[in-house]
Amino acid sequence: MNNSSKNMKLIWRIASKEITLFFASPTAYLFLATFAAVSLFIFFWGESFFSRNIADIRPLFEWMPILLLFLTSTLTMRLWSEERRTGTLEHILTQPLPLWYFVVGKFVGCLALLAIALIITVPLPLTISQLGELDWGPIVAGYLAAFFLGAAYLSIGLYVSAKSDNQIVSLICAVSLSGLFYLIGTATITDFFGNQAGEWFRLLGTGARFDSITRGVIDIRDLYYYLSIIFVFLSLNIFTLEKERWAENTSTPRHKIWRSVIILAVINIVSVNLWLGQISSLRIDTTQGKQYSISSSTREYLSQLEEPLLIRGYFSGKTHPMLSPLVPQIKDLIREYKIAGKGKIRIEFIDPVSSIETEEEANQKYGVRPIPLQVADRYQSAIVNSYFHILVGYGEEFEVLDFQDLIETRAQGDKNFEIVLRNPEYDLTRSIKKVLNTYRSGGNIFDSIEGKLALNAYISNDSLLPNDLTLHKNDVLELSKELTRNSKGLFSLNIIDPYENSSSGAKKLSKLYGLQPLSLNKQFAGDFFYFHLILEKDGMAIQVPLEDRTKVSLERNLKAAIKRFGEGFVKTIGIVQPKDDPKLAQIGLSVPRFTELAGFLGTDLNIRDEDISDGRVSGEIDILLVAAPNGMKPKEVFAVDQFLMKGGSVVVMSSPYTMTIGQGGLGLAKLEGEFKDWLKHHGLFMEETLVLDMQNKAFPLPVMRKVGGNQVQEVRMIEYPYFADIRSNGFNSENPITANLEQVTMAWSSPISIDEEKNSPRQVIELIRSSEKSWLSDDTEIMPEIDNEGVMPFSRTGDFDSHLLGVAIKGGFSSYFSGKESPLTLEEVDKTDIITRDVLEKSPTASQLILFSSNDFLRDQTLTIANSAIGSEYRGSMDLIANTIDWALEDAGLLSIRSRGHFNRTLPSMEYGSQLFWEYLNYGLIVMSLLTIALVRTRRKKLKQLRYTTLLTR
DSSP, X not given: OOHHHHHHHHHHHHHHHHHHHHHTSHHHHHHHHHHHHHHHHIIIIISOHHHHTBSSOHHHHHHHHHHHHXXXXXXXXXXXXXXXXXXXXXXXXXXXXXXXXXXXXXXXXXXXXXXXXXXXXXXXXXXXXXXXXXXXXXXXXXXXXXXXXXXXXXXXXXXXXXXXXXXXXXXXHHHHHHHHHHHTTSHHHHTTSOHHHHHHHHHHOHHHHXXXXXXXXXEHHHHHHHHHHHHHHHHHHHHHHHHHTSOTTOOOHHHHHHHHHHHHHHHHHHHHHHHHTTOOOSEEEOSTTOTTSOOHHHHHHHHTOOSXXXXXXEEOSSOOTTTTTHHHHHHHHHHHHHHHHTTSEEEEEEOGGGOHHHHHHHHHTSOOOOEEEEEEOSSOEEEEEEOEEEEEEETTEEXXXXXXXXXXXEEETTTEEXXXXXXXXXXXXXXXXHXXXXXXXXXXXXXXXXXXXXXXXXXXXGGGSOHHHHHHHHHHHHHHHHHHHHHTXXXXXXXXXXXXXXXXXXXXXXXXXXXXXXXXXXXXXXOEEOEEEEEEETTEEEXXXXXXXXXXXXXXXXXXXXXXXXXXXXXXXXXXXXXXXXHHHHTTOOOOOOHXXXXXXXXXXXXXXXXXXXXXXXXXXXXXXXXXXXXXOHHHHHHHHHHHHTTOEEEEEOOSEEEEEETTEEEEEEOOBSHHHHHHHTTEEEOSOEEEESSEXXXXXXXXXXXXXXXXXXXXXXXXXXXXXXXXXXXXXXXXTTTTOOOEEEESOOOEEEOTTTTTTSEEEEEEEOOTTEEEEOOOOOSOOEEXXXXXXXXXXXXXXXXXXXXXXXXXXBOTTTTSOOGGGGXXXXXXXXXXXXXXXXXXXXXXXXXXXXXXXXXXXXXHHHHHHHTSOOOHHXXXXXXXXXXXXXXXXXXXXXXXXXXXXXXOOOOHHHHHHHHHHHHHHHHHHHHHHHHHXXXXXXXXXXXXXXXXXX
16 A cells, blocks of 8 residues: 555544544534524525525525534534543644644545535525526536635634634634634625725635635636635644644744744745736636626627727726625626737726826716715615726727616515626627727728629619609719729629610519519609619618618618628617507507617617608618507508518517506507508418416516505515416527527417418528417406405416417518508609609518517516516516527627526516425425434444544554
8 A cells, every 4th residue: 555545544534533423423413404404594584585586596605604604613613622621632742643644634524524514405406496497507616615615614613723622712713713704805894995905805805705606607716715725724733733742942943944834835825826816717617608708709809809999997996885796707807808809908997086187087088977876784874976887999989888787686585685797798798899880880881791792773764764863873873983992892883774675674673572663653654764773792682762862861871781781880770669649648548668678779789769650661770670560550561561571670579469558457459450461461370369378477466455444555476377487498499589598578478370381481480489388368358356365366268288479580571562552652742752653572582570479578567567576677578689689680799698698597486385395395305314314324432432543553
C-alpha cells in the first residue's frame, strides 16, 4: 500500500469515527429533522411558495446561508472542545502522526454529515419538477454553493472549537465569526459605502458569493474564494494544535518557520483572490439557454462594428438596497461584451454625482437623470436620487437604458417582492443593434444588402401616359440613376412596356402579380396604361406604392422597399387597432387598447399607429399587426389584403368574440365586418365558440362578504377556464417563435380550423394549442357566478380535446378581392387620381399570415389582470408576439437572444387542497429519508470509548 492510500485510509477512519459518534445518539436525528422541517416551513410558508407562482426553489437557497450558520456550528462545537475537556487531546498531540491527519479527518467527517443534511432536502426540487418546468442548472449550482459555503463554515467552526474547551462558547464564537463573513457582503454593511467599496465588501462576503452561484453561474473565482477560507482556517486549526506541543515562553527556529509558512500562505491566498478578480471568463453557465453568457448572435452583431462602440454605465454610489446587488452583475456582463468586441468596444463605469461636468453631460446630452427611489426601514423613510442607467453610443447615435428597461419585479409571497435583471444580454444587444442600424440608415442603404436588386418599371409609352405621370417617369429615371451610382453595381433599372410588340408583358403582370392596367377614370373606356414599379431580388418581389406622384414620396417608398431586402435597418411595425367610438362610450363600453404592446415592441422597432381607413397601408411599413379587427369596413380589409399581396407579413389577433367592459362587468360581443370572411378566404376559419381549459390561469375576482353585519369587498383568486394556460406541451418545439417559451395565457380564444385544400401549396405551421383537457362552449356569459356558497364552477360540455389557437402560413396567396372591383373605386374621386380597374390578385411566395385566435390576450385590460394575478409584470404573451415579429422579419439573432432570457417559470393553477397535498408529500419523503438513515446505520457504541491510538493502529 503506497503512502497516499495509507494516508487516505487513516483520514477516513477518523472521519468514520466522527460520523458514527454523531449518529450514536437521537440528537443527530432530531437535529436533521429540525433542519429539514425549518427548510420546508420557510419554503412553503415563510416564503409562500404557491403565492409566488414560480417553479423554482430560490426561497430554500435564500435562507440556506443562515441555516448553515447554525448547522455547521452545531456540528463542530464539540469536535475539539470535547477532546480538550475529556483529556483525549493529549493522546492526539503525543501521536507520531502529523496533526493535519486529525484536522482533515474531522473535517471530512463533518462534510459527510453536511452532505446528508443537504440530500434530505432533495425531495423539494423533485416535487416542484412535477408541478412545473424546472431549470435544473441553478438548482445543481445552488446545492454546490451550499456545500462549499457549509464547508467554509465547518473550517471556521473547527478552528474556533480548537481554541476552547467549552462547547457553548465554541458554538457562539463559531456562529459569530461565520456570521461576520456572511454579514460583510450584505446590504446592511454595503449600504454605508459607495458602489465601488460596496462591491469590494460583496467580494469578501460568503453570502454574496453564494448568491452569485445560486443564480446558475459556477465561477472559478467564487469556488476559489471558498477554498481559500477552508485552507486558511484548517491551517490555523493545525497551527493552533501545533502550538499546544510547544513549551511556553520559547521561540525556536521551527516555531518561526511555522509562523512564516502560515503568514505566507494567507498572503498568497489573498493575492490569488485579487488576481482572479480581474478574470471573468473562467466560469460555467448552467442555466437553461445560457442566460448569463454572451451568445453567438450577440458576437455576430459585435462583429459588424466598424467604429468604436461605447458602453457606459451610470451607477450611483448610493442607490436602493435592492438595486445594489444588480450593479456588479451588469458590470460583469458589460466586461464580457468588451472581451467579445475584440478591441471595438470601450466601457466606462461612472458615478455622475462625483463630477459636476459628468452629471451635466449625462443630463443635457443624453437625457440621463436620477430616478427618485424610496428607501424605508423600521425607523425612517427617505428618497434616494439614484442613477441606474446604461448608455450605448455608436457614432452620433446613442440609446439609454434605465432601470425600468433592465429589471423586473417578482412577487415573493403575499407582501414581499424581489428585483432581478430581466434579460440583460437581450436589452444590451437590442440597444447595440438599434444604434448600429440607425447609424447605417443614415448612410448608404446598400451597405447591408447582399446580391443584386432590379427595379422593373412596367410603364407604358409616353403617348398613353397622363402628363403628370410622364413627369413622374422622369423622377423614376433620375432617382434610379442616383441609386445605381450609389449601389456600386447592386441596383439596376429595367423599363418594360407591357404593350410593346406583344402582350407577354401584360400577361406576366397579370399572371405573377395580378396587376391590371390603370385609368384616370373608370368611366373612360379604352384609356388604359401601365405604371407599376416592382422591386425584385432572388425571386422575391415587392411593389413600390404610388401615392401622390411626387419625387419625395417616390424616394421614400422606394428606399423603404430596398431596406426590406437588407439586414440591419430599424424595421417599422404598423399597428391597426380599433378607434375610439363615441357610441360605445355613451353606453359605458370601451374599445380594446394596446398601448402596453406598442410600448414593449417600440424598444427596438419603429411603431406606427396605422390608419387604413383610406384603403392603403404606408409603403414604409414592414409588418402589419392587426389587433382586434372588430367592425372593419371593406376599404380597411382591402388595405390589409393588398399589403399581403405586395409580399408583406400580416400578424392578426382576432376571434369571433371581443371582450367588453361595462358597468355590469365583463361581457362578449360578436365580431362584425368582413374581416372574418377575409380570413376564411385564406383557409382560416374560427368557430363561434370559446375554448375553456382545465389548465388555466387564476382570475382576480372581487367578492363581497359579510363581516360583523357589514359588507366587505375582497379580491379572491379563482380558477378561470377562459384563460387557457399554454405550457410546453402546447408549443411547437420546432419553430423558433414558440420553441423556448415558458407560458402564454390565451384569453377568450376560439378554435382555429385550417382549410387544407386552400393551403395545400403553402407552408402551414401550427404554433400553439390548448391542453388535452379543454372543451368548447358557445356560452358568452364569461363572468363567474357567485352564490351563497361561493364561486360556482363553469359547466363543462362536450369532449375534452386540444384546440389550435395559433398558426403561421407562408407562401403565395390569392386576393380576397380577386374578380371584384376595388372598394376605392366605389367613391367619387378627383379625375386626376389614378384608379385601379382591378386589384393586386396574387402575392409572392414570401408573404406571411400569422393568426392568434384571441382579440384580447394582449389588450391593456387583460395584461393588467394578468399582472395582478401573478403579483409582477406578466410577459409571456408579450414574448410570444415579439418572437413572432422577429420571425416574420427573419431576425434570428434577437429571437435567439430573447429566448435565452430569464423567464418566470410559472406554476399551473391549483386548489388549496392540492397545495396541501404537495406540501405534506415533501414532509413525508423527508421523514422517510430520516427513517432510512436510522435503519441502515451501524450501531458501534464502543467507538465512544476508543482512543485514537487504538483506532489508528487497527
